[in-house]
Amino acid sequence: QQPVQSPQAVILREGEDAVINCSxxxxxxxxxxxxxxxxxxxxFLMILLxxxxxxxxxxxxxxxxxxxxxxxxxxxxxQLSYSGTYFCGTGNTGNQFYFGTGTSLTVIx
Amino acid sequence: xxxxxxxxxxxxxxxxxxxxxxxxxxxTSNPNLYWYRQAAGRGLQLLFYSVGIxxxxxxxxxxxxxxxxxxxxxxxxxxxxxxxxxxxxxCAWTRGTTHLVGNTIYFGEGSWLTVx
Numbered sequence: 268q269q270p271v272q273s274p275q276a277v278i279l280r281e282g283e284d285a286v287i288n289c290s291x292x293x294x295x296x297x298x299x300x301x302x303x304x305x306x307x308x309x310x311f312l313m314i315l316l317x318x319x320x321x322x323x324x325x326x327x328x329x330x331x332x333x334x335x336x337x338x339x340x341x342x343x344x345x346q347l348s349y350s351g352t353y354f355c356g357t358g359n360t361g362n363q364f365y366f367g368t369g370t371s372l373t374v375i376x
Numbered sequence: 377x378x379x380x381x382x383x384x385x386x387x388x389x390x391x392x393x394x395x396x397x398x399x400x401x402x403x404t405s406n407p408n409l410y411w412y413r414q415a416a417g418r419g420l421q422l423l424f425y426s427v428g429i430x431x432x433x434x435x436x437x438x439x440x441x442x443x444x445x446x447x448x449x450x451x452x453x454x455x456x457x458x459x460x461x462x463x464x465x466x467c468a469w470t471r472g473t474t475h476l477v478g479n480t481i482y483f484g485e486g487s488w489l490t491v492x
Contacts, residue, residue, distance in 0.1 A: 299481065307486065314480060354420065358479055363435070
């Protein structure tokens with residue numbers, strides 16, 4: 268039931284772009300994206316509620332392809348502060364909330 | 377506004393000792409409550425969730441148990457800790473609705489448990 272993310276890890280130089288993918292074997296009713304710094308709790312980035320939706324703020328955006336049961340997170344012109352582990356998450360009608368396998372993102376100067 | 381607190385923040389316990397982690401939510405009523413565990417460098421594993429007082433659902437068989445004695449209080453316990461129980465434990469909440477399609481999940485500060 269845990270969504271699978273790819274890649275597992277990525278290293279970027281400042282200013283480069285990255286894409287993180289999230290795939291589920293079951294229907295995704297909604298997709299949430301979180302970023303976690305080491306030793307801290309995950310912080311909410313955004314939620315996508317329906318197929319075809321795209322959302323973004325600053326230089327981080329996401330898309331949700333409901334039919335393919337996938338979502339992607341796009342980081343544009345990456346900054347050092349973008350470093351961390353990114354998780355997608357999905358809730359369901361049974362009150363469970365599952366997170367993806369995680370993607371470690373490191374931005375270097 | 378709603379807040380969530382969990383404690384203790386850091387814990388070092390010997391194998392075989394008991395465990396109690398506590399989490400409280402303020403500023404909302406009838407929340408859904410969750411306990412997650414994160415092993416070093418790994419993802420977030422859902423351990424327990426609760427939709428009401430005394431209602432606990434377990435996701436994986438394990439050495440841990442959870443209780444919800446009050447509406448906004450969630451406790452994670454163990455009678456005898458194992459080395460494999462070490463990790464980062466996170467309490468979380470969402471608004472209490474019949475489903476989670478549009479709900480955001482909010483986390484406590486986390487508790488580091490090292491079993492030695």
